[in-house]
Amino acid sequence: MATAVLRLFLLLILLTCAISELCNPQDKKVLLQIKKDLNNPYLLASWNPDTDCCTWYTVDCDPKTHRIISLTIFSSVPETNFSAQIPPSVGLLPYLETLEFHKLPKLTGPLQPTIAKLTNLKFLRISNTNLSGSVPSFLAQLTNLTFLDLSFNNLTGSIPGSLSQLPNLNALHLDRNHLTGSIPSSFGSFKSNPDIYLSHNNLTGPIPPTLGNLNLTTIDLSRNKLEGDASSIFGPNKTVQIVDLSRNQLSFDLSEVEFPASLTSLDLNHNKVYGKLPEGLTALNLQYLNVSYNRLCGQIPVGGDLQSFDIYSYFHNKCLCGSPLPKCT
Incomplete structure (x- = not known):
């Protein structure tokens, strides 16, 4: 009787373990290959083959299908043993929707062509690496x-x-x-x-x-x-809010540009932009403006937010004047 009870108990344990393993076996196999190809870095230490891969750090499973849908590998500190290329095996996770390799300076090599197989991918970030x-x-x-x-x-x-x-x-x-x-x-x-x-x-x-x-x-x-010319970016009917064209060699007449009411940030510094500052800028709710180091001329229009910016937003122009720059003569 005791032997039968023991056998039943062991069977229940095995069944519980089998039920608790939600991760798809093929996905798990691929993840372990990825870990190996990345030289078993410390930040993947939770990827234990004896545990359910849906519980692993940096991995997310679909709550219904339990297929891997997210793989986000990143580090806040440099990984001394993370010297590898992106494994081609990442292309063998067909249900992946998010793929991220971030802040891994020793991740090298090109983007793997197998990534093209991830047709369900919605979010792809490979940044702050040594990708070439x-x-x-x-x-x-x-x-x-x-x-x-x-x-x-x-x-x-x-x-x-x-x-x-x-x-x-x-x-x-x-x-x-x-x-x-x-x-x-x-x-x-x-x-x-x-x-x-x-x-x-x-x-x-x-x-x-x-x-x-x-x-x-x-x-x-x-x-x-x-x-x-960069004026095509602007227009009265546009919805652009933030435009940064600074430190290029752009040359166009700013006085002929019509800015959209949506614009909140405009940076044109260090270009060859000429003409006057349009009166239309006074009607905008600008939070940031920098037109320094250009070839602008004339008086800075009075009104709106234009006088709230300091001289560094306007200086080093051909003959721009008026508050906050010196008065026009």
């Missing part, structure tokens, strides 16, 4: 992407125009890399009007007039080598 190579055109195949962040890396080459084929993209971060070439004119055909961050690169040429087709909220093209 080009921005791959295969990213355009991830049509469910709403957020793409490849900032703070060592990416080179040109920006693929095919990214504009992403129909649901809300934000594109390619800033702080070593990208060259021009901004693709196809970016004017984005259907979702994403926020665009391309700052701190080596982009050249003009800002495509096609960007005037978009109704952006934020655009940051600062610290490049862009030339020519």
Whole structure:
């Protein structure tokens, strides 16, 4: 009798363990391969093969299907044993919606082509790493992407125009890399009007007039080598709020620009912008303004928030005058 009870007890334990293991076995196998390929870093210490992978740190499972839907590997301190490339095996998690490698300075190599298999991916962030190579055109195949962040890396080459084929993209971060070439004119055909961050690169040429087709909220093209006219970004019917075009070689007549009522931040410093400050700026609820180091002239319009900014927002122009600069003569 005692033996039968013991056997029943052991069977219940085994059944409980089996039921508690929610993680899909194939997903678990892939995760363990990823851990191995990343040289078993300390921040993945919770990835114990004897436990349910849905309980592992940096991993999330769908509450119904229990398939892996999120993999977010990041570190607040440098990982001494995290010296590896992005494992090709990440492409073997077919239900993945979020993939993030962040603040991993010893993560090297190019973006793996297997990422193109993750057709359910909505959020992709690989930033603050030592990622190199080009921005791959295969990213355009991830049509469910709403957020793409490849900032703070060592990416080179040109920006693929095919990214504009992403129909649901809300934000594109390619800033702080070593990208060259021009901004693709196809970016004017984005259907979702994403926020665009391309700052701190080596982009050249003009800002495509096609960007005037978009109704952006934020655009940051600062610290490049862009030339020519930027007025297409603005317009009375636009909804743009934050525009940073500073430290380029842009040259256009600011007095002819019509600004949207939505604009709250405008940075044009260190360009070749000429003309006068438009009276329309006084009607805006500006929280930040910097037009220093340009070729502007005339009196700063009186009214609105324009006198609330200090001289550093206006100085080093050709003949700009009026409060907060010295009086016009």
